[in-house]
Each structure stands twice: as C-alpha cells, then as structure tokens.
Amino acid sequence: MSNYLKDRESQILTKGNDAAEISCDKKSLAGSVSQRACVFCGSRVVLYPIADALHVIHGPVGCASYTWDIRGSLSSGPQLHRLSFTTDLKERDVVFGGEKKLYHALIELIDKHQPKAAFVFSTCIIGVIGDDVEAVCRKVTKEKGIDVIPVMSEGFNGTKKDGYKIACGALSKLVGTNNDYEAPKYSINILGDFNLAGELWILAEYYKKLGVEIISCMTGDGRVEQIRRAHKASLNVVQCSGSIMHLAKEMKEKYDIPFMKVSYFGIEDMSEALYEVAKFFKDDEMLAKARELVTNEISKLLPALQPYRQKLEGKKAAIYVGGAFKAISLVKALRLLGMKTVVVGSQTGNAEDYKLLKDLCDEGTIIVDDSNPNELSEFVKLTGANLFIGGVKERPIAHKLGLGFCDHNHERKEALAGYVGMMNFAKEVYASVTSPVWKFVK
Amino acid sequence: MLLRHTTKEVKERKALTVNPAKTCQPVGAMYAALGVHGCLPHSHGSQGCCSYHRSALTRHYKEPIMAATSSFTEGSSVFGGQANLLQAIDNIFGIYEPQIIAIHSTCLSETIGDDLGQIVGKAKDDGRIPEGKHVVQASTPSYVGSHVTGYANMLEAFVKYFAFKTDEKLRQVNLLSGWVEPSDMRELKRLAGLMDIKTVLLPDTSDVVDTPMTGKYQMYPKGGTTIEEMVSMGNSMSTVALGEWGAKSAAIALDNKCKVPFSMNDVPVGVSATDRFIQALSTAGKVSIPEIISEERGRLVDMMTDMHQYFYGKRVALFGDPDTLLPLTEFLLDLDMKPVYIVSGTPGKRFTQRMEEILGDKLAETKFKNGPNADMFLLHQWIKEEPVDLLIGNTYGKYIARDENIPFVRMGFPIIDRVGHSYFPTVGYQGGLRILEKILGAIMDKIDATAPEESFELVM
Structure with missing residues (x-):
C-alpha cells in the first residue's frame, strides 16, 4: 500500500497482515479528497427529520441550498422541515453582523408557520463575525413563547461527529420539558432512526406487536411534543449510535433511563433487537410474542431469500458508509446472502466499532477510516469486489468501475430495516450485481 | 401539498430567503x-x-x-x-x-x-x-x-x-462559455466545426462530467481545455463570449492582458440568440455561414411553425440563472408564448435592463425579479395570484409543479431527478428543437391526461 497519502497509513489495515489497531477519530488531512462533510452537516442531518419544527440556517445561502430536502426522512404529518429557510447573509451582514436579520427572519417565520419549536443553525462564518446567536434565540423564545434553540454548528469546529454531538445537545434541551404525561408500562424511545424510506414505521409495527409503546423517535418522523416527554420512557433503544449516543448517555445520567445499542438491519440483528427489548422488560409474554414474531418472519423470509442467495453466493462486496456500526450489520447481512465483505470502511467510525469489525471480518479484508475515491477504487481493484455499498458520492465511482451498487445512505429508495428490509436489500443487491448491463463492460 | 405554506399575498420580506433560486x-x-x-x-x-x-x-x-x-x-x-x-x-x-x-x-x-x-x-x-x-x-x-x-x-x-500573448498570430477564435452543460459545450464545438473555425473553448466539461463507461475509474478524464490551449488564447484573433454573468469578466481580462478583442453574446438558447451567435462566430472567424447550418435553423423554425397553436398565448413561469433566462425568455416570446414570471436568485442590475429590452412592450404584465428575495417562494406566490400553463427551471420547481398541477420542463442547475441534460444540448438550433420537444411533451401530456373522453384527441 504505497499509493496513499503517507499520513493515512494508520487509518488503513488489512486483517491478518496488520496487527495494530486502526487509527480513527482523526481530522482529515488538508488536501485529501475526503468523502466526509462538516459539523453543520452532522447537526443538520440529525435534527432535520423533526417535521413540525422550524429549521433556519443562519449564514450565506449555500449551506441552506445544499441541505434543502436532501434526506429521505419521511414524515407522516407536517412537512415544514422540507422547506429551506436561510438568512442568506451578504457582504454587508458579514461586516455589520447578521443578528438583526436573524431576529427578523425568526419572527416572520414563527408568525407565519406557528412551529412547535425552532432550530437555528450557525454556519462557519457566524462564529467568526461574532453574532450572538444564543442571545437572539433567547429573545425570540421570550417574545414568541416557543423554544428557539441555537445549534452552534460552525462547520470548521470539528468533524461531522461533533455535529452529531451538538445536535444531541439541542435535543436534550427539549427532552424533559413536558412532565404532564404518564407513560404506559412498556415504553421506549427509538434513538438514531431517521425514517428513511419509512423504516421507522416498519419498526413501530414490530414493537406494537410486542406490546411496547414508542414515546418518541429521535428523530425520524419526529415531533417536538414527543421529544418533550421522551424522558418518561423506560428504555432508550439506540441505532446509528454514532449520531445519537451522546443523548442516550445524557438521558441515562439525567433521567436514569438505560439504553441499549441495536441494529435493525439483517435478520440476526433485527431479531436480537426485539429479544433484547423483551428481555429488558422481563415479561415472559412479551418474550413469547417476540419469539413468535421472529419465527414467523424468518420462516417466511429465509425461503424467499434462497433464490437470491443462490445467485449471489461467493460474490464479494465493498462497504463504505457513514458510521462503522452500520457496517457491522451489513457484513452480517451480506453473509446471509452468501457474500463476502472484502473492503469495509466508514467516514466516522470509532475505535470500538472498528474493533468489532475487525473481529467479524474474514482474513484479508481491508478496513479503512475516512477514505477517498482513489483509495476506494484501488481497494476494489485489489480485491475484485462485485458490489459496492455506499452513499451519493460513491455510487458513480462504483458504476464507473463496473460494480453493482446499493445506496445505504440518505438516497435509499427502499426500506432496508427489519425483515422486509432484508428482503428489499437482497433484491436490490441481486438486481444490481446481476444486471445485464455489466456484460457490456468487460 | 408540500408547499401548503405558500400564501397568495406577496409581503415584503426583510431578512429571509425561502427556498432559494441560487446557491453559493x-x-x-x-x-x-x-x-x-x-x-x-x-x-x-x-x-x-x-x-x-x-x-x-x-x-x-x-x-x-x-x-x-x-x-x-x-x-x-x-x-x-x-x-x-x-x-x-x-x-x-x-x-x-x-x-x-x-x-x-x-x-x-x-x-x-x-x-x-x-x-x-x-x-x-x-x-x-x-x-x-x-x-x-x-x-x-x-x-x-x-x-x-x-x-x-x-x-x-x-x-x-494562462493566456499569453506572443508575436505569433493564430487563426483561431476563443469561445468563453457561460455556465452550460457538457452537452452544450459539445454542441458549441460542433457548430464551430461545421463552420470550419478553429476554436478554443473554455471551460469545456464535455468528456469530463459525461464520460463513457469503461470499467475503469479515471481521476482526470480526457476532456477539458488543456494548458496549451489556454496559453494560446492570448494569440487568438478574437473572443466570442457567451453570457454576461458567466463569461464577461474573463473576456475583459483576456482583452486587457493580451489585447484579444471580444464580442459579448447571449448563451445561444433559442432561434434569435443562436442567430446572433452564429453571426458572431462568422464575423470572428471571418467565414461565411454554411448551408448546413441554415438547414438546421430551418428545421427549428419549421417545428415552431408546425406547432404554433400549442405555444400561442401560453403563460410561462421560469427561474434559473440570468445567462440562460434572458435568451430563453426571448425564445418563448418568439414562440408566441407569454413568459409572465421570471425569477433568478443571482444578483446583477443588468438583469432588469436586459429583460426590459427583451420584453419591450410585448408583455407589460410580466413580473421579474433577481437578487435578494427573488426565490422560489416568491415565484410560487405569483403563480398563486394568477396561474401559468408551464413552468421551466431546475429540479426544485417540482414542488410547485406538483402542487399547482403545472406542466414542468427541467432546465438549469441542478437537475437531480431526471437525466439527459448531460447528453442532449439546449443551445444552438438543435438545442432549440429539444426545448420545443420538451415543452410540447409536457403540455400535451397534461392535455392527454386531463381531456374529457369526448375531446380526447388522437391527432395533435
């Protein structure tokens, strides 16, 4: 591996050859073609799905333009989150400050849309020109009587992960503000599901069958009122831990709500999630219901997967996704389809996740943190992968290399969670890997 | 209705852009x-x-x-x-x-x-x-x-x-292009080729962002203006610049640095702007206009004639960037359509001046605005005041098109929900044909979908 930026060597390892731990949680090198985004992006994607809140982006126009309705987070009701509001700062504002503009924008928007709460995102230059966003938010909160929450997400202030943390901070300002609510006996919050392609609704169905009430989901199909009373739940069930673990930890400390890390992707992880929740409530009836559900679903699913598995057996996959925890589920799900993971990496994985990944993967698998197109295409060539799983920037690269592709990010069009999601995943992978178009490429 | 929040009354907004018609x-x-x-x-x-x-x-x-x-x-x-x-x-x-x-x-x-x-x-x-x-x-x-x-x-x-002037005089013309698609860049080169004019096109995104599938990933695809070509621009006979917003400052810089004179033209969208472009090319290259180009023009005008009844009097709302909006507005007028609402988030006082020139006294009712607060929200409010028959703009127009049930033609940046813009030009006479095809397709699809059974027509 000589062809990479020298300082990146510690962020790439091959299982079996490299003994050392992978190094992660590092800032990207200046000059690299990184697939990563910024702090603002992290905060924006976490809070975005809260559909009845106002999301105002304080800064020049770009940050609002690029994040206008880009995340396929579905809402069953309000669609306010899908509009794009920005103070659209100009040169004048950079010199004289943008506080007044922000104040007027907020007043105007709150009067018009009557949102349940408002999030105000600070972009890069806000920190530099010294706008006191927090003060403006306090003032508007007072005048309008709704929570106007500053999200201090200046892009340069860390990595996308730090943006997640800031978003968690914003959420925690809402959590616990409604005490006039009695939670049912078995109640949970779902943390870290963003209802892409309606995945939350699939999960809600399962939990309903178990007799578990979902108090709030943070943040898929999110509502301000539900978040306010989230502290009444008995358990936090955390998916996509990278983005929302901070909140789970804080709620544990503040409200003594335990949390468990789950994944809803693939048969094993989905089933385990349901069993774990049932075990948590120590209710035999619930456990029996979970068993019934799982048995039922699997007995339908496994035979249905068989034909796909037959075609996919022995094919190789490369994975490059946002968080490493998701990658773990993907490796397992691919195994279920008879596929081997030969490259796996993430933008923002942490040491613990990478360790799990290393344990899980076969010898020779390349594991990488914060990669770039050159590396990825090199790895793919090296390993002879047939499929790439990634996001928007990876898709065309995979296709140019003649690989099948599955979007496991914001642009997924089919739900991939739950048992039905596993079926969709199999179909999508099968369709892409066996597409007749590849015969024209050789 | 995703845009259910849009109200009809247009209120002066002090500090706010809603659904921007531009980016940074x-x-x-x-x-x-x-x-x-x-x-x-x-x-x-x-x-x-x-x-x-x-x-x-x-x-x-x-x-x-x-x-x-x-x-x-x-x-x-x-x-x-x-x-x-x-x-x-x-x-x-x-x-x-x-x-x-x-x-x-x-x-x-x-x-x-x-x-x-x-x-x-x-x-x-x-x-x-x-x-x-x-x-x-x-x-x-x-x-x-x-x-x-x-x-x-x-x-x-x-x-x-890069541009550098030496004593060498090159028999070539610089083409400085405003923001258009790789397909358009290819078309500009094709037209110049038909006229037998050697050109240097800057920038040239064809063969860069529309590369063929080869099974290989190339970090630097074969397209793009080369260093050598850029250097040689200083010795060209003249420059044909397309689009004031995108290309004028570069044309001036080239004139200042290397004394290469330039003519400022619209991006050749539609028949009139393409006529002027071809004329400018022929003047710059000191060649006459070949028959084959006149024929292309003739085919476009032919379709305009054939389908006039479907264009006539249709109210159109359009949004995007000034360099394409200006000639497109002119084209719509040439089609006998009514471009009634025009919005661009891109600032520049010349927009008003040019729009007034183009619209003249033809269409007193047209509302247009660019710069601050000229956003999709405003455009939608105007449409709510009095509806239109057609919407033209980038993908972000789809919310309005759906809510108001307006036939929608995608043009501009970004188009993230349809394909084709990389491959089929909208500039030149051929591009004009494609615009017409799209406009007619959108309008006629709506007619077919909504006509009562008794007036559902086979021949259109």
Whole structure:
C-alpha cells in the first residue's frame, strides 16, 4: 500500500497482515479528497427529520441550498422541515453582523408557520463575525413563547461527529420539558432512526406487536411534543449510535433511563433487537410474542431469500458508509446472502466499532477510516469486489468501475430495516450485481 | 401539498430567503475548474463545503466529482488557513498528481482574511509547486453573488493565469462559455466545426462530467481545455463570449492582458440568440455561414411553425440563472408564448435592463425579479395570484409543479431527478428543437391526461 497519502497509513489495515489497531477519530488531512462533510452537516442531518419544527440556517445561502430536502426522512404529518429557510447573509451582514436579520427572519417565520419549536443553525462564518446567536434565540423564545434553540454548528469546529454531538445537545434541551404525561408500562424511545424510506414505521409495527409503546423517535418522523416527554420512557433503544449516543448517555445520567445499542438491519440483528427489548422488560409474554414474531418472519423470509442467495453466493462486496456500526450489520447481512465483505470502511467510525469489525471480518479484508475515491477504487481493484455499498458520492465511482451498487445512505429508495428490509436489500443487491448491463463492460 | 405554506399575498420580506433560486459561489468555481484538463478543484474552507459541492455536482451529472479541501479546523479559523493550504498543496501534488490545482475560497476563509494570492505565492517561493505544475486561485466568497459569480471568477482566474500573448498570430477564435452543460459545450464545438473555425473553448466539461463507461475509474478524464490551449488564447484573433454573468469578466481580462478583442453574446438558447451567435462566430472567424447550418435553423423554425397553436398565448413561469433566462425568455416570446414570471436568485442590475429590452412592450404584465428575495417562494406566490400553463427551471420547481398541477420542463442547475441534460444540448438550433420537444411533451401530456373522453384527441 504505497499509493496513499503517507499520513493515512494508520487509518488503513488489512486483517491478518496488520496487527495494530486502526487509527480513527482523526481530522482529515488538508488536501485529501475526503468523502466526509462538516459539523453543520452532522447537526443538520440529525435534527432535520423533526417535521413540525422550524429549521433556519443562519449564514450565506449555500449551506441552506445544499441541505434543502436532501434526506429521505419521511414524515407522516407536517412537512415544514422540507422547506429551506436561510438568512442568506451578504457582504454587508458579514461586516455589520447578521443578528438583526436573524431576529427578523425568526419572527416572520414563527408568525407565519406557528412551529412547535425552532432550530437555528450557525454556519462557519457566524462564529467568526461574532453574532450572538444564543442571545437572539433567547429573545425570540421570550417574545414568541416557543423554544428557539441555537445549534452552534460552525462547520470548521470539528468533524461531522461533533455535529452529531451538538445536535444531541439541542435535543436534550427539549427532552424533559413536558412532565404532564404518564407513560404506559412498556415504553421506549427509538434513538438514531431517521425514517428513511419509512423504516421507522416498519419498526413501530414490530414493537406494537410486542406490546411496547414508542414515546418518541429521535428523530425520524419526529415531533417536538414527543421529544418533550421522551424522558418518561423506560428504555432508550439506540441505532446509528454514532449520531445519537451522546443523548442516550445524557438521558441515562439525567433521567436514569438505560439504553441499549441495536441494529435493525439483517435478520440476526433485527431479531436480537426485539429479544433484547423483551428481555429488558422481563415479561415472559412479551418474550413469547417476540419469539413468535421472529419465527414467523424468518420462516417466511429465509425461503424467499434462497433464490437470491443462490445467485449471489461467493460474490464479494465493498462497504463504505457513514458510521462503522452500520457496517457491522451489513457484513452480517451480506453473509446471509452468501457474500463476502472484502473492503469495509466508514467516514466516522470509532475505535470500538472498528474493533468489532475487525473481529467479524474474514482474513484479508481491508478496513479503512475516512477514505477517498482513489483509495476506494484501488481497494476494489485489489480485491475484485462485485458490489459496492455506499452513499451519493460513491455510487458513480462504483458504476464507473463496473460494480453493482446499493445506496445505504440518505438516497435509499427502499426500506432496508427489519425483515422486509432484508428482503428489499437482497433484491436490490441481486438486481444490481446481476444486471445485464455489466456484460457490456468487460 | 408540500408547499401548503405558500400564501397568495406577496409581503415584503426583510431578512429571509425561502427556498432559494441560487446557491453559493464555490460550486460554480468547482464546475468551471472541472472544465480544465488535468485540473483538481480545491476548496479552501471547511470540509463540508467541498463535500456539498461534490454531492451537488454528482447528483446532477451522475458522475464522480473530484475535489480536495483544506479541511479547516478551529485552529485555522483563528490563525488563518495558510498552514492547511500549504500542506494541501504538498499532499495534492504528491498523491493526486494533477497538472493544475484550482483553488477557490469560501465564506470562512474570506471572512478570516486569508489572502489566497499571498499563500500561493509563498507555496511557490517555498518550492512546493513542482516544475511544470500550476496553482490558480480565485476569490469566491459565498456571501457575494451566487454560484454563477463563482463560475465567472474561476474562469477569469484561468484566463489571467494562462493566456499569453506572443508575436505569433493564430487563426483561431476563443469561445468563453457561460455556465452550460457538457452537452452544450459539445454542441458549441460542433457548430464551430461545421463552420470550419478553429476554436478554443473554455471551460469545456464535455468528456469530463459525461464520460463513457469503461470499467475503469479515471481521476482526470480526457476532456477539458488543456494548458496549451489556454496559453494560446492570448494569440487568438478574437473572443466570442457567451453570457454576461458567466463569461464577461474573463473576456475583459483576456482583452486587457493580451489585447484579444471580444464580442459579448447571449448563451445561444433559442432561434434569435443562436442567430446572433452564429453571426458572431462568422464575423470572428471571418467565414461565411454554411448551408448546413441554415438547414438546421430551418428545421427549428419549421417545428415552431408546425406547432404554433400549442405555444400561442401560453403563460410561462421560469427561474434559473440570468445567462440562460434572458435568451430563453426571448425564445418563448418568439414562440408566441407569454413568459409572465421570471425569477433568478443571482444578483446583477443588468438583469432588469436586459429583460426590459427583451420584453419591450410585448408583455407589460410580466413580473421579474433577481437578487435578494427573488426565490422560489416568491415565484410560487405569483403563480398563486394568477396561474401559468408551464413552468421551466431546475429540479426544485417540482414542488410547485406538483402542487399547482403545472406542466414542468427541467432546465438549469441542478437537475437531480431526471437525466439527459448531460447528453442532449439546449443551445444552438438543435438545442432549440429539444426545448420545443420538451415543452410540447409536457403540455400535451397534461392535455392527454386531463381531456374529457369526448375531446380526447388522437391527432395533435
């Protein structure tokens, strides 16, 4: 591996050859073609799905333009989150400050849309020109009587992960503000599901069958009122831990709500999630219901997967996704389809996740943190992968290399969670890997 | 109804843009730089900017878009981004091996006062720029202008850096293009080729963001204006510049530096603007217009004649960038349509002046606005006041089109929900035909879908 930026060597390892731990949680090198985004992006994607809140982006126009309705987070009701509001700062504002503009924008928007709460995102230059966003938010909160929450997400202030943390901070300002609510006996919050392609609704169905009430989901199909009373739940069930673990930890400390890390992707992880929740409530009836559900679903699913598995057996996959925890589920799900993971990496994985990944993967698998197109295409060539799983920037690269592709990010069009999601995943992978178009490429 | 919040009454807004009809400068600089061969765009700012711009262009072209970033940290925002940029230059030349790094700034680096020229100068003095390699820089603060401004600034930077005048006189014409698609760039070259004029087109994104599938990934595809070509622009006979917003500053810079005179033209959208473009090319290249081009023109005019009844009197709302909106408005008038609402987020006083010229007294009812508060929300409010029969603009128009049930033709940047723009031009007479095909298709599909059974027509 000589062809990479020298300082990146510690962020790439091959299982079996490299003994050392992978190094992660590092800032990207200046000059690299990184697939990563910024702090603002992290905060924006976490809070975005809260559909009845106002999301105002304080800064020049770009940050609002690029994040206008880009995340396929579905809402069953309000669609306010899908509009794009920005103070659209100009040169004048950079010199004289943008506080007044922000104040007027907020007043105007709150009067018009009557949102349940408002999030105000600070972009890069806000920190530099010294706008006191927090003060403006306090003032508007007072005048309008709704929570106007500053999200201090200046892009340069860390990595996308730090943006997640800031978003968690914003959420925690809402959590616990409604005490006039009695939670049912078995109640949970779902943390870290963003209802892409309606995945939350699939999960809600399962939990309903178990007799578990979902108090709030943070943040898929999110509502301000539900978040306010989230502290009444008995358990936090955390998916996509990278983005929302901070909140789970804080709620544990503040409200003594335990949390468990789950994944809803693939048969094993989905089933385990349901069993774990049932075990948590120590209710035999619930456990029996979970068993019934799982048995039922699997007995339908496994035979249905068989034909796909037959075609996919022995094919190789490369994975490059946002968080490493998701990658773990993907490796397992691919195994279920008879596929081997030969490259796996993430933008923002942490040491613990990478360790799990290393344990899980076969010898020779390349594991990488914060990669770039050159590396990825090199790895793919090296390993002879047939499929790439990634996001928007990876898709065309995979296709140019003649690989099948599955979007496991914001642009997924089919739900991939739950048992039905596993079926969709199999179909999508099968369709892409066996597409007749590849015969024209050789 | 996704846009159920839009009210009919237009109220003066002080401080707010809702659903912007523009984006920020750096993405334009990135796009322009992709039109230069062997060039890696570099974003001097936080990581997110670069990531957003790459995603936006990737979604639009369904192609890998490569660009590097200075990856600002909190430290760089306090102490300046010089260290990051110097390290970036080292890393990029070391690993990605481009011929050129085209650096553009961001709102952050501009606000903290980074001077790109000074930093690049230091890189040169330190010997960080290898022999035969180049670093070009453009200042593109996001709080000034729009994505089109960034495109223009990068273009100007290339011309200033590379074009060089010697005693050699070249029998060639420079084509400086405003922001159009790779398909359009290809079409511009084809037309010049038909006229037997040797041209240098800058930028040229054909064969860069529309590359064929080969099973290989190429970081620097074969297309793009080469260094040699850019240098030679200083010795060209003249320059034909297309689009005031995108190409004028570069044309002026070239004139100032190398005394290459230029003619300023609209982007050739529609029959009248293409006529002027062909005339300008023929004047610049000192050639007559070949029959084959007259025939292309004739086919476009023929379709305009044949289908006039479907165009006549239709009210159209359009939004996008001035360089295409102006000739498109003119084209719609030539079709006997009524461009009644026109919005561009890109500022510039010339817009009003030019629109008034084009509209003349033909259409007193037309409302148009550009710059601050000229956004999709305003356009929607106008449409709610009095509906239109057709909407033309980028993908973001689909919300309005759906809510108001308006036939919708996609043109502009970005188009992230349909394909074709990379491959089929909208410039030139051929492009005109495609625009007509799309307009008619959209209008007629609605007629077919909504006509009562008794008046559902086979022949249209």
